[in-house]
Amino acid sequence: MNAWITQFFASYSNIIDLCLLNSLIAYGLFLALSANMFSLATGGFMALGAYCSVYCTMVLGLSFAPAVFAGALLAALAAAAIGVPVLRLRGDYFMLATFAFTEVTRVVALNWESVTGGAIGIFSIPRYTETWHLVLAVAVVVYIAHTLRRSYFGRAIAAIKQDDVVAQSMGVNVFAHRLALFIASGFICGAGGALAAHLNYFIGPGDFGLARSVDALTYPILGGVNALAGPLVGAIFTTLLPEVLRFSNQLREILMGALVVAIVLYLPGGAMSILKLRWPGATARETKLAAATEQAQS
Amino acid sequence: MIGAKLEVWQIAKRFQGIVAVDSISFVAGAGRVTGLIGPNGSGKTTTMNMITGLYPADAGRIVLDGVPLNGRPPHQVAARGVARTFQNIRLLAGQSVLANVMLGTHLGHRQGILAVLARLPGVAREEREAEGRCLSLLDEVGIGHLARVPAGALSYGDRRRVEISRALAARPRLLLLDEPAAGMNHSEKEQLGDLILQISASGVTVLLIEHDIDLVSRVSDHIVCLNFGREIAEGTPAEVRSSPAVIEAYLGRDEDA
Numbered sequence: 183m184n185a186w187i188t189q190f191f192a193s194y195s196n197i198i199d200l201c202l203l204n205s206l207i208a209y210g211l212f213l214a215l216s217a218n219m220f221s222l223a224t225g226g227f228m229a230l231g232a233y234c235s236v237y238c239t240m241v242l243g244l245s246f247a248p249a250v251f252a253g254a255l256l257a258a259l260a261a262a263a264i265g266v267p268v269l270r271l272r273g274d275y276f277m278l279a280t281f282a283f284t285e286v287t288r289v290v291a292l293n294w295e296s297v298t299g300g301a302i303g304i305f306s307i308p309r310y311t312e313t314w315h316l317v318l319a320v321a322v323v324v325y326i327a328h329t330l331r332r333s334y335f336g337r338a339i340a341a342i343k344q345d346d347v348v349a350q351s352m353g354v355n356v357f358a359h360r361l362a363l364f365i366a367s368g369f370i371c372g373a374g375g376a377l378a379a380h381l382n383y384f385i386g387p388g389d390f391g392l393a394r395s396v397d398a399l400t401y402p403i404l405g406g407v408n409a410l411a412g413p414l415v416g417a418i419f420t421t422l423l424p425e426v427l428r429f430s431n432q433l434r435e436i437l438m439g440a441l442v443v444a445i446v447l448y449l450p451g452g453a454m455s456i457l458k459l460r461w462p463g464a465t466a467r468e469t470k471l472a473a474a475t476e477q478a479q480s
Numbered sequence: 481m482i483g484a485k486l487e488v489w490q491i492a493k494r495f496q497g498i499v500a501v502d503s504i505s506f507v508a509g510a511g512r513v514t515g516l517i518g519p520n521g522s523g524k525t526t527t528m529n530m531i532t533g534l535y536p537a538d539a540g541r542i543v544l545d546g547v548p549l550n551g552r553p554p555h556q557v558a559a560r561g562v563a564r565t566f567q568n569i570r571l572l573a574g575q576s577v578l579a580n581v582m583l584g585t586h587l588g589h590r591q592g593i594l595a596v597l598a599r600l601p602g603v604a605r606e607e608r609e610a611e612g613r614c615l616s617l618l619d620e621v622g623i624g625h626l627a628r629v630p631a632g633a634l635s636y637g638d639r640r641r642v643e644i645s646r647a648l649a650a651r652p653r654l655l656l657l658d659e660p661a662a663g664m665n666h667s668e669k670e671q672l673g674d675l676i677l678q679i680s681a682s683g684v685t686v687l688l689i690e691h692d693i694d695l696v697s698r699v700s701d702h703i704v705c706l707n708f709g710r711e712i713a714e715g716t717p718a719e720v721r722s723s724p725a726v727i728e729a730y731l732g733r734d735e736d737a
Contacts, residue, residue, distance in 0.1 A: 326597060333596045333603070334582075334589045334610075341572060341583050348570045351532060352650060353558035353587035 195313065201421045202316035203378055208401035208413035209323040210370030215399075215407045217342045217360045220273070223264065223280035224371050224398040226287035227257040229390035231372030232379035233291060233298055236307055239380070246310040250376040257372020258365050265364040269357060284395050291387040303386025311381040319377065320414075323370060328410055339363070371398070404445055406452025415453050483511040483685030484545045484561055484653035486531070491540030492709075493526050500526040502709035503540070508654070508702075510545075513676060513686040515696040515717070518706035519729055524689045525567055527706070528656050531687075532564050533557040544654065559587055561653035565643040565660060567689075573632030577623065577642050578614055580631050584649025585610040610649075617645045621675060637668040644675065654685045661692045673698050697721060705729065 191198070207224060214221045235253035238244040244252070260283075268279040291298045298304065330336050338359055341349035346356050379385045397420070405416025423441065427434040449455050486508040493501040501523040508514040516524050529535040531542055533554040542549040549557050563584070571580050588610065591603045618624045621641040626634060631642055640660050647655055657676070661669045669692060676699045680686050690696045696703060697717035705713040705726045713723040720726055 329597055329599065330593075333607070334586055335593065335596065337579065337583050338586055340575070344572045344574075345570055347534065347554075348566075348572070348583070350534070350554035351558060351564055351566075352583050352646070353555050355553075355555045 201418045202320055204417040204421050205320050205414045207374040207398045208417040210367045211398050212402045212413040213363045214367040215402055216339050217363050220277050221280045222277055222395040223283045225390040225394040226284035227368045227371035228375030229287045229291055230257040230260055231375030232385050235376035236304055236379050253376035254369045254373035258369035261365045261368025265361045269360050288387050288391050305384055307383050311377045406454030409454035412452050412454045483683050485510040486654055487543040489541040491530055491537045493538050499709050504711055506704045508685055508687050510685055511683050512701040513680045513699050515700035515703040516689045517696055522706040523709040528658055563647035563650040563652035564656035565647050567658040569639045571631040576628050577631050578627040580642055581614040581645045581649050584646040614649050617648055621645050636663045656687045658689045661695050669695055
C-alpha cells in the first residue's frame with residue numbers, strides 16, 4: 183500500500199504540483215471576482231513575480247523564501263499602481279485595462295534582454311519549489327478567504343458585489359475594499375508566478391500572456407465564485423481534464439471547449455452548484471424558500 | 481442619543497440640461513420628523529441623493545450639525561451618522577434578513593483586519609454584540625421571526641421593515657426614509673407610522689419622503705412641499721395641507737393633474 187502511494191506521487195507529482203499552483207492562482211482571482219473585478223492582469227502579475235524572484239535567486243543569490251516574497255511584493259505594488267486609476271473603470275473597460283497591463287508586461291519581458299533573457303527566456307532555474315510549499319500557500323489563502331468571508335469585511339465585500347450603492351450608503355469604502363482585494367490578488371498571483379518559475383526550470387515571455395490570464399479567470403468561474411471550494415474544484419478540474427482526455431489529441435481541445443460551454447450554460451453558479459442539486463438538505467431548503475416566496479407574492 | 485440638525489441651503493442639480501432640483505432650502509430640526517412631499521419628479525429623491533453624497537450637488541450647501549457634507553463620498557456621509565432607505569427596495573435578496581441588517585453595523589466594527597485574521601476573542605465578541613443588536617432591532621420592527629429567511633422571500637411591507645432595520649443598525653443621527661409606505665396596505669401604513677414616531681422618540685432626526693399625505697401629516701412636525709425642483713410651501717402639516725400652492729400642485733387648476 184505504502185509503495186503504491188509512493189509510486190502514485192512519483193508518477194503524478196508534476197500534475198499534483200500543477201493543480202496546486204493553478205488553485206493558488208484561482209484563489210487570487212477569486213478575491214478579485216468577489217468584488218466583481220474581472221481581471222486579466224494575472225499574466226502580468228505572474229510575470230513580475232516570476233522574473234523578480236528568478237533575478238533574486240540567480241543574480242542576487244538570495245534564498246528562495248525572500249525571493250518569492252520579493253516577487254509577490256513587486257506584483258502587489260504593480261497592482262496598487264494600476265489599481266488606483268483602473269478601478270474607477272467599470273466592467274469591460276476594467277478588463278481591457280488589465281489586459282493592456284498584461285500585454286505591456288509581456289512586451290517589456292520580451293525586450294529587456296539583460297534581465298529577462300528576451301524571447302529566449304531564462305533557462306536552468308534552480309528547482310526550489312516543493313509540493314508542500316504549494317500546499318502551504320493554498321492553505322494560507324483558503325484560511326484568509328474563509329475567515330474574511332465570515333467577518334464584517336466579508337459582508338461589506340458581498341454587498342459591494344451585489345449592490346455597491348447599498349454598500350456605500352452603509353458606510354463601506356467601496357474603492358478601498360476593491361483596491362485592497364486587487365492588491366491581494368496581485369500578491370497571490372505574483373507569488374504563484376515565483377513558485378511556477380522555480381518549479382519549471384524555465385520561464386519565457388510567452389508563459390504569461392493573455393492565455394494565462396483567461397485560464398486563471400476560468401478556474402473560479404467554472405468552479406463557482408460563491409463557494410469557498412469553487413476555485414479549487416475549478417482549477418483541479420481544468421488542469422486534470424486535458425490529462426484525462428489524452429486518449430485523443432485532436433478531440434482534446436474540442437471536448438475541453440464543449441465542457442466549458444456546457445458548465446457555463448447549465449451550471450451558471452459553477453461546478454459547485456452540482457452539490458446543491460444533490461444534497462437533500464439543500465434541496466429541502468430551496469423548496470421551502472420557493473414556498474415562502476409564493477406565499478409572499480400571493 | 482441626540483439627533484443631528486440638517487440644514488440644506490439652495491442646493492441644485494441638473495442632469496444634462498434637465499433641472500431636477502432648481503433651488504431647495506430647508507432645515508430638518510434635531511430630533512424632529514420633517515416630511516418632504518411633492519408630486520412625482522419634483523426633486524425629492526434627487527435631494528435625498530445629494531444629502532447622502534450619491535450625487536454631488538451642483539450648487540448650495542448641505543450642513544449636518546455645523547459640518548458641511550458637500551463633496552463627501554457616500555461612505556463618509558454615512559460615517560457622520562446619516563443612514564437611509566431606498567425607494568426601490570435594495571436588499572441583498574439571496575442573503576438572510578439578519579445578514580442584510582448586519583451590513584448596517586459595518587461602521588460600528590472597531591476590530592482591524594489583522595485581529596479578524598488572528599481570530600482574536602474581541603472579534604467574536606463584537607460580532608455577537610452586533611448580531612444581538614440586529615436581532616432585537618428586527619424584534620422591534622416586528623419581524624424577529626424572519627431573521628433567518630432569505631430577504632428575497634419576504635413580502636413587500638416586510639422588506640421595507642428590513643431596510644429600516646438595516647438603516648437603524650448603523651445607529652444614525654439622521655435617518656432618511658424614501659417613500660417607506662409605497663406598496664403598503666392601510667394597516668401596514670399605520671404600523672409604519674407608529675414605528676417612525678418610535679424612532680423619532682428615541683432621538684433620531686427623521687427626514688421622510690412620502691406620497692401618503694395622511695401618514696406624513698400624522699408623523700411630521702414640519703412639512704416641506706416641492707414642485708419642479710423648488711419648495712412651494714413649508715410649515716406645520718395643517719398649514720401645508722391648506723396652502724393653495726400645494727393643492728394646485730397635487731390637484732391641478734384647470735387641467736387634470
